Amino acid sequence: ALLETRAATMYLDQPADPANPTQSDEGAEFGRRFTERIQLVSPPSQAEPFELPSGSIEMARALGGQAEIRHVANQIRDLIDRGSRPESIGVVTRQLDAYVSSLRTHFWRMGIPFSGVGGLGPRTDSGRKVGAVLDLLKQGRMAPIDRWLDATQAWTDSLEFDLRLALFGFGAARLEEAADLDLEAGAADRNLPLPVRGGIATRENDEEVAERTRERRSIPGTDLARARDEALQLCERFDMWQRGELLAGHIAHLRAFLVEDLAWPADGDLTLLLTRALEHLDEQTRGDLPLAFDEMVRWLETAWAEIGRDSLGGSGGGVQVLDVTEARGRTFEHLFILGLNRGAFPRQVREDPLLPDSLRQVLSREGYGVLPDLARKLSGFAEERFLFAQLLASSPSVALSWQAVDDDGQPSSVSPLVERMRWSEGAEDRQSWREPPTVQPLFTLSREVPPVSSKRPRLAYEHAVDAAMSGARTDLGGFLSSAITESIQIPLDWKSIGGQWEASDPPDPDRIATARVRLLDEMDPIRGDSRGERTFGRLSPFLGFVGPILDERDLRSGGRLYVTALEGLAACSWQTFLLRLLRLEALPDPLEILPGISPALVGDLVHRCLERLVGAQLTTRAADLETARTLQSHSVTWPADRELDRLLDRQAELVARRHGIGMRGFPKMLARVARPYLDVAHQMEWNSNQGIPVAAVEVEGCLPLRLPNSDEQGLYFKADRMDIDDDGERLVDYKTGKNDISTATTAATRQKNLIKRIRAGKSLQAITYALATQSQSSSGRYLFLKPNIDGPEAAREIGIEKGNEEARLAFQKAASSLLEAWNQGSFLPRLVKADADRAPRRCGFCQVAEACLRYDSGARGRLRSWMAEHQDAYIEGAHRPLDAESAALGVWLLDSKRLAESDLAVQSESGDS
Numbered sequence: 001a002l003l004e005t006r007a008a009t010m011y012l013d014q015p016a017d018p019a020n021p022t023q024s025d026e027g028a029e030f031g032r033r034f035t036e037r038i039q040l041v042s043p044p045s046q047a048e049p050f051e052l053p054s055g056s057i058e059m060a061r062a063l064g065g066q067a068e069i070r071h072v073a074n075q076i077r078d079l080i081d082r083g084s085r086p087e088s089i090g091v092v093t094r095q096l097d098a099y100v101s102s103l104r105t106h107f108w109r110m111g112i113p114f115s116g117v118g119g120l121g122p123r124t125d126s127g128r129k130v131g132a133v134l135d136l137l138k139q140g141r142m143a144p145i146d147r148w149l150d151a152t153q154a155w156t157d158s159l160e161f162d163l164r165l166a167l168f169g170f171g172a173a174r175l176e177e178a179a180d181l182d183l184e185a186g187a188a189d190r191n192l193p194l195p196v197r198g199g200i201a202t203r204e205n206d207e208e209v210a211e212r213t214r215e216r217r218s219i220p221g222t223d224l225a226r227a228r229d230e231a232l233q234l235c236e237r238f239d240m241w242q243r244g245e246l247l248a249g250h251i252a253h254l255r256a257f258l259v260e261d262l263a264w265p266a267d268g269d270l271t272l273l274l275t276r277a278l279e280h281l282d283e284q285t286r287g288d289l290p291l292a293f294d295e296m297v298r299w300l301e302t303a304w305a306e307i308g309r310d311s312l313g314g315s316g317g318g319v320q321v322l323d324v325t326e327a328r329g330r331t332f333e334h335l336f337i338l339g340l341n342r343g344a345f346p347r348q349v350r351e352d353p354l355l356p357d358s359l360r361q362v363l364s365r366e367g368y369g370v371l372p373d374l375a376r377k378l379s380g381f382a383e384e385r386f387l388f389a390q391l392l393a394s395s396p397s398v399a400l401s402w403q404a405v406d407d408d409g410q411p412s413s414v415s416p417l418v419e420r421m422r423w424s425e426g427a428e429d430r431q432s433w434r435e436p437p438t439v440q441p442l443f444t445l446s447r448e449v450p451p452v453s454s455k456r457p458r459l460a461y462e463h464a465v466d467a468a469m470s471g472a473r474t475d476l477g478g479f480l481s482s483a484i485t486e487s488i489q490i491p492l493d494w495k496s497i498g499g500q501w502e503a504s505d506p507p508d509p510d511r512i513a514t515a516r517v518r519l520l521d522e523m524d525p526i527r528g529d530s531r532g533e534r535t536f537g538r539l540s541p542f543l544g545f546v547g548p549i550l551d552e553r554d555l556r557s558g559g560r561l562y563v564t565a566l567e568g569l570a571a572c573s574w575q576t577f578l579l580r581l582l583r584l585e586a587l588p589d590p591l592e593i594l595p596g597i598s599p600a601l602v603g604d605l606v607h608r609c610l611e612r613l614v615g616a617q618l619t620t621r622a623a624d625l626e627t628a629r630t631l632q633s634h635s636v637t638w639p640a641d642r643e644l645d646r647l648l649d650r651q652a653e654l655v656a657r658r659h660g661i662g663m664r665g666f667p668k669m670l671a672r673v674a675r676p677y678l679d680v681a682h683q684m685e686w687n688s689n690q691g692i693p694v695a696a697v698e699v700e701g702c703l704p705l706r707l708p709n710s711d712e713q714g715l716y717f718k719a720d721r722m723d724i725d726d727d728g729e730r731l732v733d734y735k736t737g738k739n740d741i742s743t744a745t746t747a748a749t750r751q752k753n754l755i756k757r758i759r760a761g762k763s764l765q766a767i768t769y770a771l772a773t774q775s776q777s778s779s780g781r782y783l784f785l786k787p788n789i790d791g792p793e794a795a796r797e798i799g800i801e802k803g804n805e806e807a808r809l810a811f812q813k814a815a816s817s818l819l820e821a822w823n824q825g826s827f828l829p830r831l832v833k834a835d836a837d838r839a840p841r842r843c844g845f846c847q848v849a850e851a852c853l854r855y856d857s858g859a860r861g862r863l864r865s866w867m868a869e870h871q872d873a874y875i876e877g878a879h880r881p882l883d884a885e886s887a888a889l890g891v892w893l894l895d896s897k898r899l900a901e902s903d904l905a906v907q908s909e910s911g912d913s
Contacts, residue, residue: 015389019424027385055396059436088333094345116312127308154263171663178231191218195660335395346384481513570761574829625701635691728778731769743791760895776803817890826888
């Protein structure tokens, strides 16, 4: 149009072939169709060839994207320091997305002014909100709960977190499932428990003593009902919206969707910005424009693409950072072309499977083609060659770079565009083309200090990293302080005092650096140094030594220590510290898996059913052991099947609610899984028509224990059932898990294996029950109720009598060692087994593994070395002082065969066996 109506001149660029500058590049074929169309309007005239001044081309290959960007940043920094204008320097790549983070990081660190003209940076908070809104529009009723809560502003952060967990417990993973929540009557009037606990809670009881409990988190039922109503309202909005077919209706729905359904402020900047996109379309067209819902969403996805995106950098000045399309027609004094790898530049070109090039050629054939301007997909190869040749002709100084390996260490191939130049005629005169230098990463694991050019600036944090990896530990503090000073951003918390503005005090870099160096010295002491060897030879709080109980503020004081806590200490002291004292637990992921029937849920339901079944037939309930002894035992019988089913269904609902699970049908499923466990209990205990003489259920007692320092401490326990008859007292513990004590055929072997586990501190409940009873014939029993077991049916019951002296001595030794470790604060992580250089099996499914050093080979080696140095003296009895280290050794070696043999030998010599 310009050529037909006005006096205009058009120049068609035909760059030279980079591999053979004496001829035009074959990529000019890319513009052939356009050239032919122009020639029909205005006959072409051949312009005089323009001789480009002789320039230079440099090549480099980098080991990763970070190394490539840093190499370019160093070169640009040198150019600017020598007087080059930043605006005359260009950095070009085929696609900027892969380099956005590296460019922003290294250019900012090197003090290089730059602007990304058309490139976009990462999403801001507003951009993430816009992305969530788009996901809601695209998926509608089937949108994940996570995206709905990300998009809405109706909830505070804390309530939003609890709401995610509550919906997870109800099995609602998508919006329509949240709208269909089945809340029971009265649920809105109470707090609903969540499937997580609330950590440490301090409460004042009547005696004004702090009682620490593990309270389950909860959410008000009104909030859950409100969330259901909002989800239902949003689903109805989508149903009505998707039936709309006019632009004016879409505009009204979008505004109501943001303001009413997502609680966005009506006059908020982001609200106005999103609705303005459709309003602008209305201004360009008309309100009665037919527009389907899906078409509207696709149009909004394009219109909102740049909303909430940070700029790549700058406002137009400085070094020009461009992609290939933006760089067309520009010239530079210095040009850096990045990412010259196969598949990146040139890009991958594929034919259209529905409209291949052979058909495109027919449709566009001159003379009778119905689509004369239909391009062929494979012409993209010519386009890539043309763009590359045009870039090399745009500057007298060009630097080419590519990645030999990516940031993950995977090999990458160089671009064929570069290979043509490296192996072209005359390239042998440019040795750097054939074997370009390899750019190393900024930091390597080499212990040698890399040479640093005096002309090349280096940041304080880089010196600190070099000092940490290659320098002396004593010099690290100074480097680290400088690096922290360099990176600190003073917060803009200004206060007006007497008309003057003052900034808040920044953190002290020297104090932070000193603390970090001290932590490093403790976690990774220097071997070979006298101070480092002393540190290596003792264990720190990071390996479980948290210190003894000093006052009532300690989490271990003022509460009751139960025998199950001691069993946990024997298995892994660090896990017990994290779970029972710090109250850590893994949060469920609502998007990963829906609530399932775990062994803990089944065990809880079976215990509650047996407690209700037996307790309902007792005339008087006793909560403690002493009171239970004063009561008459009652003959408890097994209920009818219909009554048992009603009890099971009712308790399943209570258990599910207690664990924060409200999924429809879940209690029925849980009850069906738990029923076979109750059938096993029926066959074991109520096989005859006679009842069981039960005195109490869920009875609690305390067993006094004497510690090695002659102090006495109470060990608490809770038994599931207490039976009393002519043979004495029997305290029973139901087990719904695997029989990990013994599945041997004979009772003698099973009891022998039980004593072995008692000696290792692993099965202490039954012997605690037995020792707390009155007569020598009284006993503690385990009843294993799992339907399918390995071994004979007789192995379902394993007991121990109070008069078993070997079991008593084993218990006294194990319990006193565990109590001493608890009081001294010795919570070593059991990273390896006592008699084997491998991790225990339980490490593979530990729920707090993220808070452990199990993946640190240095910590494992240090622990093994410490044990090897001290365990021989401990086993031989030459060194057993009452301190934290000896307490840790006592727990660590509980399951050691050498310690067991040593203790048996000592007992035999003293006549106690």
